[in-house]
Amino acid sequence: MMKKIISVILALMMTLCALPAQADIAADLEAGRSMSFDELLEKARQESGNFVVAGNTSRIVKAAAAFASLYDIDIEATNMNDQTIYDKLDSSVVDMVMIQDGAHLREHIADGSVLNFIPSSIGEAVSEAEKKPALVQQYINKVFIYNNLGDDVPAIKNVWELTDPALKGRVLFKNPLKETVNMNFLVMLTNDFWSARLAEAYKAWKGEDIRLDGYQNAGYKWIAEFLQNVSFISSDSTIAEKLSEETAAGKIGLFVLNKLRSKTVNTENLTVAQADGVSHGYSVEPFAGFMYPMYAMIPANAQRPYTAMLFIDYLMSEEGFAFWGESIGAYSPNPAIPASDIDSNLDLDTWKATLVIEDPDYILANIEVEDFIRGYCK
Numbered sequence: 001m002m003k004k005i006i007s008v009i010l011a012l013m014m015t016l017c018a019l020p021a022q023a024d025i026a027a028d029l030e031a032g033r034s035m036s037f038d039e040l041l042e043k044a045r046q047e048s049g050n051f052v053v054a055g056n057t058s059r060i061v062k063a064a065a066a067f068a069s070l071y072d073i074d075i076e077a078t079n080m081n082d083q084t085i086y087d088k089l090d091s092s093v094v095d096m097v098m099i100q101d102g103a104h105l106r107e108h109i110a111d112g113s114v115l116n117f118i119p120s121s122i123g124e125a126v127s128e129a130e131k132k133p134a135l136v137q138q139y140i141n142k143v144f145i146y147n148n149l150g151d152d153v154p155a156i157k158n159v160w161e162l163t164d165p166a167l168k169g170r171v172l173f174k175n176p177l178k179e180t181v182n183m184n185f186l187v188m189l190t191n192d193f194w195s196a197r198l199a200e201a202y203k204a205w206k207g208e209d210i211r212l213d214g215y216q217n218a219g220y221k222w223i224a225e226f227l228q229n230v231s232f233i234s235s236d237s238t239i240a241e242k243l244s245e246e247t248a249a250g251k252i253g254l255f256v257l258n259k260l261r262s263k264t265v266n267t268e269n270l271t272v273a274q275a276d277g278v279s280h281g282y283s284v285e286p287f288a289g290f291m292y293p294m295y296a297m298i299p300a301n302a303q304r305p306y307t308a309m310l311f312i313d314y315l316m317s318e319e320g321f322a323f324w325g326e327s328i329g330a331y332s333p334n335p336a337i338p339a340s341d342i343d344s345n346l347d348l349d350t351w352k353a354t355l356v357i358e359d360p361d362y363i364l365a366n367i368e369v370e371d372f373i374r375g376y377c378k
Contacts, residue, residue: 025305029117029298032309037121040313041071043306051307053077054085055098057294063323067314073307082180089113094299096308098137098315100292101180102360109133114297119313122334126316130293130333137296137315138324139331141257141351142185142236143289144273150249156273158285159198160205162252163225172239172253175232177377184358185290186223187369191362195219197286204285220372227376240265254289258329274354275346283354290356293333 032040051073053064064077080088082101088094089108097114099105108114118131130136144162146154154170156162162171176183188194195217202210202218215221233239233253240259243251244266252273260267274288296315298308314320318337324330331339331348339347 025298025300025302026115028305029115029309032306033118034120035309037119037310037313040306040310044071044073044304044310047304047307049303050074050076051304051311052093052095053097053311054080054088054094056080056082056085056100057098057324059323060098063315063320064311066323067311067320071310089299089301093301093303095302095304096311097297097299098294099297100140100294101184102134102293102295102358103184103363104180105134105295105297106360106364113300115300117296117298117309117312119309119316121313122316125336126333134293134295134297135312135316136293136333137312138294138321139291139333139348139351140294141289141291141329141331141355142181142255143257143355144252144254144284145240145243145257145260145270146252146273147243147245147248147250147269148271149246149269152250154250154252155271155276156252156284157277157282158201158205159222159226159287160202162229163222165229167252168229169231170251171226171229171231172233172243172251172255173227173230174234174236174239174255175377176373178234181290181292181358183370183373184292184363185356186373187363187366188290188356188358189219189223190217190366190369191219191359194286194356198222201286223373224376227373232377237262237264240270244269256329257289258324258327260329261327278345287356288354290358291351292358 053060053075058079061077061079064075068075082099082104085097085099086104086108090113116132116134118135144156154167174182176186189198198218199210210218212218212221215224233242236255236259239253239255240262241264242248243253246269257272259265260270273284277283296312298305302308316334321332321337325332325337325340328340328342331351
């Protein structure tokens with residue numbers, strides 16, 4: 001009993017000690033919202049210690065190093081997966097994070113462990129939906145890409161083609177149990193909008209109305225039949241490399257478009273399904289993949305909040321975004337920062353019209369769909 005009482009007292013003391021720090025940082029962020037870049041820089045220079053950054057993107061390390069060199073800041077930047085970053089929010093001091101999975105992030109916003117900062121420099125350029133409750137630093141897309149070699153090229157025009165038993169084992173996808181954004185994408189397909197679109201696409205493909213065969217709607221049916229054809233691969237980088245090999249003729253993948261920038265991927269053997277469709281006057285129906293935001297946030301326990309604000313301001317600028325924008329598959333929400341020349345025919349607005357975009361509120365309200373998906377991911 002005494003141990004329980006001591007544990008409760010210690011927990012209460014830790015909570016009370018944390019509150020002033022969170023309140024102070026919230027006040028700092030409120031003050032920082034009206035500051036210019038130069039004013040943030042002056043405040044950042046008054047802070048001491050390493051500036052600690054964690055991000056679920058390999059290029060965060062390069063961007064952070066360039067930022068640190070420009071402003072003579074000691075920095076510690078690490079690329080790590082989502083779960084590790086979320087764990088760090090609870091267990092260690094991080095000054096700034098770049099993180100995906102909007103549904104999980106909503107929970108951390110609600111409990112106050114991460115805070116949102118909107119630099120004054122972006123003004124009205126970025127929409128309110130992309131500023132609150134979390135600032136979107138960029139969009140990333142995962143799209144259908146197929147090997148274009150051989151006599152049986154899966155140049156799909158309709159996603160129901162991927163449920164054909166003839167493609168069993170020939171569809172490459174990272175297991176949703178190991179990639180939260182993949183899980184979020186599948187959950188989204190069960191909502192009213194996408195399930196209706198999938199039903200329409202089925203009729204266009206088969207020439208008859210869909211028979212649900214016991215599934216709740218067309219979204220559930222497509223998920224089950226798609227996943228039964230999938231070969232689960234450990235990473236999107238591996239999918240891109242394997243799919244580009246000559247031995248992968250007849251295969252198709254759903255993975256991050258920006259993996260095509262890698263020197264280990266033979267892009268001559270790959271075709272982006274939607275890009276091929278646009279060149280021939282059609283879109284992949286009813287979607288060509290999915291898109292999700294990467295968010296820039298400041299943890300409530302940050303020791304260098306003004307440096308974090310300065311860095312977010314930098315990342316939202318053309319100079320800071322260049323570490324992603326110079327290659328394919330990364331899109332700034334700021335229309336003043338165009339997509340790369342490689343993406344010129346498929347800019348952010350075009351992708352938004354043809355991709356499934358995660359809705360964190362729907363995902364959180366329908367978490368039970370994940371149990372259905374898990375049954376096909378063993």
